[in-house]
Amino acid sequence: MANAATFFVDRHLGEGRAEKLAFREVGTGRSLTYGALADASGRAAAALLAQGISREDRLAMLVLDQIEFPILFWGAMKAGVIPVPINTLLASPIYDAILQDCRATALVVSSELFEVVAPALAQNPYLKAIIVVGDARPGCLSFEAFMSKGDTALPACEASDDETAFWLYSSGSTGAPKGVHHVHSALRATADTYGARVLGVRSDDVVFSAAKFFFAYGLGNSMTFPMSVGATVVIYNGRPTPDGIVDILRHEQPTIFCGVPTLYAAMLAHVEDTAPPDVPLRVCISAGEALPEDVGTRWQRMIGVPILDGVGSTEMLHIFLSNAPGDLEYGTSGVPVPGYDVRLVDEAGAEVGVDEVGELLVNGASAAGGYWNQRAKTRDTFEGVWTRTGDKYERRADGRYIYCGRTDDMFKVSGIWVSPFEVEQAISSHAGVLECAVIAQRDGDGLEKPKAFVVPRGTPTDGLEDALREHVKDRIGKWKYPRWFEFVETLPKTATGKIQRFKLREGGA
Known part of the structure; x- marks a missing residue:
């Protein structure tokens, strides 16, 4: 039986690395040794169980890169709870879709991200607890109060190599988020x-x-x-x-x-x-x-x-x-x-x-x-x-x-997949747009970025391009906005009405 947290966290205590620095934050002075991580993750495991979060429940983690992340990630695994780290750059509707899809029973969110996820929380039927790292929020549990429920550190529960350990979300060809589940042995x-x-x-x-x-x-x-x-x-x-x-x-x-x-x-x-x-x-x-x-x-x-x-x-x-x-x-x-x-x-x-x-x-x-x-x-x-x-x-x-x-029209921006369809949907939801198509175009450094061909409703105003950029950022994520816009009268299509993106890539709008 091999819980990944045993190898990656607790093993270091027996091998003499309890005082070795595991994590240090830039600009805050905060740090975490391997011994402190072992203790804190064990207390997080106990706190999850005390909160009524059971084995194989999902713990959604909308947490920035800070020392609470490894505490919660490994703590969840120790308890047999499945951590689900979520992209911190998304928009409210996407968070709603992910939380509904994974049916997480608890959410941990960094206070800096609370306002963007808040609209997805009110009608969520699955969440039993919302834990905020940082500034407190009404109706939520502070991270400190949550951790106080785990007064005794738990050891990692026994787990099979083939048991699901955590999920990650990956966008698909339609732009819909997909929950990818990984087993304990995959990390090793x-x-x-x-x-x-x-x-x-x-x-x-x-x-x-x-x-x-x-x-x-x-x-x-x-x-x-x-x-x-x-x-x-x-x-x-x-x-x-x-x-x-x-x-x-x-x-x-x-x-x-x-x-x-x-x-x-x-x-x-x-x-x-x-x-x-x-x-x-x-x-x-x-x-x-x-x-x-x-x-x-x-x-x-x-x-x-x-x-x-x-x-x-x-x-x-x-x-x-x-x-x-x-x-x-x-x-x-x-x-x-x-x-x-x-x-x-x-x-x-x-x-x-x-x-x-x-x-x-x-x-x-x-x-x-x-x-x-x-x-x-x-x-x-x-x-x-x-x-x-x-x-x-x-x-x-x-x-x-x-x-x-x-093999499809997907491409990556800053290392993260972007679906042209998802960007097109966001652009088309703007009142000034009739229809649009998005392709990848390389910038001066040879890196792919989104380019949008837009059929406007009437004559495009001077501020439409900037408005569309902000519109996309607000709806689907801060890195997915098109770097270039080209306003056109029509888009090339097949006889059945499908947009022919290859013609746009070849330079024919």
Whole structure:
């Protein structure tokens, strides 16, 4: 029986790391040792049970990157409760949909995020408790009051390797959120493969991930990998601006930095106007979207440390195809991570040859168990031991893999999936819009961002473009807004009325 919290948290006490620093927050002075985390997570487990939250209930976590996050995440696992970290950048209707879908019986929310989630709470029939980290809210339990219910720390409950441990939410091709459920052994699987055999994380490392706890890439960077060896993690609850991240690197002196291509490009632009930070970095990693070759080469030349670009997914929990130290070629996604098998197939499921494009399928022990209450989508994605990624790749004769795009119209912005359909729906809900279509367009750094083709109602006003940007941010998320708008009279469509996005990508509106 193997509860993941035993390996990642409590094991460190028996191995003499109780006083080792596990987490420290940027700018607050707050920190957490492995011993303090073991005690606090055990008390959180007791508090959940005292609150009437039972084993296999879901605990929704709308929590910023702060020390309460690991306390609650591992505490829930110790109690057999299933933590469900939620994207902290979404809009109220999306939070409502997720909370209704997962049927969480308790929600923990950082006070800074309370107002945006509040409209989803009043009519929710499942929530037994709302716990606020930070400033108190009427009718809610403060984090301190919640923790006081767990006066005795509980040990981790027994759990099977194959028992569901936690969920993450991933957007689908329609933009609807999908609950992805992972088992206890999946965390250890990513630590033993990518963490140990590619990243090479060590106990003396200081890790800083600009990618947040709430999605798979950040969760591995800031918890799974460092906690597998007893390393120290720097956490930051703010927005990762290029100047802010450079300052954190200077002051916190990490040895491992985890970013996404958009941020690396922005940081390069920033340090070109100032000076490169003097940091003891030994490795940087990137995922979430393909790293442009120019960004990688410029970063290595300016900072003196390579970026190991790789590809992962929420369904596989972390990176399964990657460049590695001593085996790096910018412009490629590298080779399969030891412990994973990949294959490329055509639309009929037959394997394609060298230098031919096919959909990437992956086999590894970290694969999710499926999607919550979405049987058809589960069957489409998880085929026996193989998981369909939805990515198009080609394999060179030397075994390296080259990213070619998506099998559908999805694309990533700052490492997070964006559905054109979801953005179109948000834009079309504005009174000044008749219809629209959204595609991915590359910016000056070669990174994909949304571009919208809009058929306005009447003549577009001077302020319509800015109004639409804010409208999208308010409805579906702060990173999904189109960076470019083009107002057109009509959109290219098929005879049945479907928008032909490929014509827009080719430049014909």
